[in-house]
Amino acid sequence: MQSNPLSDRKLLALAPDPNSPQSLMVQFYQKLKIAITAGYWLPNESLPTALQFAQLFDLPLATVQVVFDRLVGESWLLQTSTQYYQITPKIDQPMSHLSNFSDLLHARGFKAGSVWLKRETGEPDLEEEWRLKLKTGEKVSRLQRLRTANDQVVGYESTTLPSHILPNPDEVGASLYQYMHEHQLVIAKAMEEIDAYICDQAMAELCGFVPGQALLRLTRVSFLPNGRAFELTYSYFRSDYYRYVVEYN
Numbered sequence: 001m002q003s004n005p006l007s008d009r010k011l012l013a014l015a016p017d018p019n020s021p022q023s024l025m026v027q028f029y030q031k032l033k034i035a036i037t038a039g040y041w042l043p044n045e046s047l048p049t050a051l052q053f054a055q056l057f058d059l060p061l062a063t064v065q066v067v068f069d070r071l072v073g074e075s076w077l078l079q080t081s082t083q084y085y086q087i088t089p090k091i092d093q094p095m096s097h098l099s100n101f102s103d104l105l106h107a108r109g110f111k112a113g114s115v116w117l118k119r120e121t122g123e124p125d126l127e128e129e130w131r132l133k134l135k136t137g138e139k140v141s142r143l144q145r146l147r148t149a150n151d152q153v154v155g156y157e158s159t160t161l162p163s164h165i166l167p168n169p170d171e172v173g174a175s176l177y178q179y180m181h182e183h184q185l186v187i188a189k190a191m192e193e194i195d196a197y198i199c200d201q202a203m204a205e206l207c208g209f210v211p212g213q214a215l216l217r218l219t220r221v222s223f224l225p226n227g228r229a230f231e232l233t234y235s236y237f238r239s240d241y242y243r244y245v246v247e248y249n
Helices: 009-014 024-037 050-057 061-073 101-107 126-131 176-182 201-207
Strands: 077-079 085-087 091-094 112-122 140-149 152-162 189-198 214-223 229-238 242-245
Touching: 009 024, 009 050, 024 061, 050 061, 061 077, 061 085, 126 229, 152 201
Parallel strands: 091 242
Antiparallel strands: 077 085, 112 140, 140 152, 152 229, 189 214, 214 229
């Protein structure tokens, strides 16, 4: 059942100020976006309709609809029907430090999950051998999985570690970082590369994405305190659900 915004006091904080030099549309857009990112609504909970917002704040319906359309275009909202909108699991990755994917989702109120596709050991390919600076004859363990937010696939992840660090990849449960913590594998430094990637047919079939869709590819190499590279991870995320936030001081 949809809540009645007229009885929801927290929505009154979104009311535009008629005495502000900014337009009512800009004010409503800014305040609604802040409310979405602050967790005013839980995942899968529908926002009040555009008509309800218009009536509550005495705004033209067209003004409210422009704001809704803008937030849909920016992937903050997902239109579920002709009337109702829900927030999306948009993930802000700060570049000042490494963040756990699950923690980022939990911070936004979403249930983080993963679906294992493959856990295996084998011979390294050229990229793995180069990135991890492996010696001749060293083997690797690979972990491949889909990353989900509220059971919706938002990305694909492939991680490789030297097999002497991860002899049995089946030992990794829901969290690779938990495994690292339990085995005193401390990330002292990490190098991360970010580039664009066009979803091909194989990735589309694997993740349920659209072929040709823009993805954000992250390539991360993590290092132990002794300087040894020990983790190579490729992550592919929907660009409408994932973004990097850079803060300069």
